[in-house]
Amino acid sequence: MIFLIDQDQVLAHFELGLYNSVVKNYGISKSIHPDNRKGFYASKQYRNQVGLDIDHLLIEKGFLYNLDDIDGAIDGIKKLANKHEVFICTSPMTEHPSCLQEKYDWIKDKIGKEFCKKLITTKDKTIVYGDYLIDDKVDIKGIGEKRWQHLLFESPVNINDAPHMEKVTWKEIVEKFC
């Protein structure tokens, strides 16, 4: 089977990285713990806290490269890749000047160089095909018909969204497919 794996919030802990960055720069009173984040786009909720500065934090050099990994992600993707064809399918942050380099280096240093050969970057995941797309975003749109089954990766942001969708964690992915 072919698996397409989203990078931010499925492999890399984007929400925790942002939380830590806001705490460091503006203090805990301006921060929103990942468990209390609402809505897919962090920048929208954070505008009430730190204004437009949120846009600068998100594109800060090193922000993407220094993200921690999600619990079970590194072990999980390696196990999945032993049994299936696994690609990392990530949407680039077009305002971030070193986005692609940092995402590439994160994969190389956290998971392994061989996974860099399996990196797909696109804003439109509907043009990619596979058996499953594992992604924390609820609503994935594009110019094409979806040619994969979407497994919604569980995150604090989407926990109450889309009750009709099956949500998965790395533990469940490994149990089900490995």
Ligand SMILES: [Mg+2]
């Ligand atoms: Mg994501």
